[in-house]
Amino acid sequence: MKKTFALLLAAIMMLALVACGGGDKPADSAPSDAQTEQPADSAPADVPEAPAEGGTIGVCIYQFTDAFMTTYRNALQEILEGKGYTVTVVDGANDQAKQNEQINTFITQGVDALIINPVMTSAADQIISTVKDAGIPTVLINREPTPEQMAVYDKLVYVGCDARQSGTMQGELILDTPNGGDINGDGKISYIMVQGDPENVDAQYRTEYSVKALTDAGKEVEQLNLTRGDWMRERGQEIVANDLAQFGDQVEVVFCNNDDMAIGALQSIQAAGRKVNEDIYLVGVDALDAALNEVSNGNMTGTVLNDAVGQATAAVEEMEKLLGGATYASGEQSVYVDYVKVTPENVGDFMK
Numbered sequence: 001m002k003k004t005f006a007l008l009l010a011a012i013m014m015l016a017l018v019a020c021g022g023g024d025k026p027a028d029s030a031p032s033d034a035q036t037e038q039p040a041d042s043a044p045a046d047v048p049e050a051p052a053e054g055g056t057i058g059v060c061i062y063q064f065t066d067a068f069m070t071t072y073r074n075a076l077q078e079i080l081e082g083k084g085y086t087v088t089v090v091d092g093a094n095d096q097a098k099q100n101e102q103i104n105t106f107i108t109q110g111v112d113a114l115i116i117n118p119v120m121t122s123a124a125d126q127i128i129s130t131v132k133d134a135g136i137p138t139v140l141i142n143r144e145p146t147p148e149q150m151a152v153y154d155k156l157v158y159v160g161c162d163a164r165q166s167g168t169m170q171g172e173l174i175l176d177t178p179n180g181g182d183i184n185g186d187g188k189i190s191y192i193m194v195q196g197d198p199e200n201v202d203a204q205y206r207t208e209y210s211v212k213a214l215t216d217a218g219k220e221v222e223q224l225n226l227t228r229g230d231w232m233r234e235r236g237q238e239i240v241a242n243d244l245a246q247f248g249d250q251v252e253v254v255f256c257n258n259d260d261m262a263i264g265a266l267q268s269i270q271a272a273g274r275k276v277n278e279d280i281y282l283v284g285v286d287a288l289d290a291a292l293n294e295v296s297n298g299n300m301t302g303t304v305l306n307d308a309v310g311q312a313t314a315a316v317e318e319m320e321k322l323l324g325g326a327t328y329a330s331g332e333q334s335v336y337v338d339y340v341k342v343t344p345e346n347v348g349d350f351m352k
């Protein structure tokens, strides 16, 4: 009786398999399927086979609470899943040791490729040597290592933006105001700088190039204060509250290295009874939805689009090139997506 049942079950399973197309595929099925059915040794030795449709991808994000990286990781996940990959996105919780473990776990699990937003740029050497030893094609995002660091591994590429460009655009947003940033007409632009995590080139370059745009235009500048806000809204709020209490009307411009800190800054500007674009200017970077709203309401002077969707798209494109066997020559391992200036005039183009 038991045996008959087992035979019956086996027959049903066979039928189900054939009905679901689990047997041999017709010759005209999708090319990626056809490719995966080739015997492993049919590919030329130096060109790794592209993974089967539905390869597995590990994505490491430096910190889930980061507002910009939230938009970015959601875009990455959507694009990858839309292309049929199995994706796992993990939170490094701003802890490099934790992220190193996550990378090792992905490697042990045998992912086909990694996309990594390092917690610390200074950990790039270690991250690169780990993925190189494991031979995993890797796209680094958002925190740019040096060309020399990347040169050691040819299946590695960085996708990001040139942060100098965003700094320059912030300076230009101030130069484009009716009084060029000199609200009190004393011949100099007095500003406070709210910096991201200074370990990160985005923070370094935005800080430098926003002011450089002013001095390159022949303006005199006065830095009242520079404080690190580590990209976080609450820090932006605290810092600007303190600076306004200390420097009051002297503050003409508030430069924030990102929008989340600028939104925090705006709360303190309003709490101090100041009015953006009348007695103080405020600029950020990212074009977060909240910042676009404030630019459109006149509560921020402007921002700069840090194109999360564009970067996520480019990161996946580069990942697929690597999976297809591409390698990168040293000095050619950075792929940049352009920043775009966002003003009250064009903000509507960026709002959903």
Ligand code: BGC
Residues within 6 Å of the ligand: 066, 067, 068, 069, 142, 143, 196, 200, 202, 231, 257, 258, 259, 260, 285, 286, 306
């Ligand atoms: C973004 C910041 C973000 C940082 C994270 C920068 O490019 O502008 O908003 O916090 O990346 O590394």
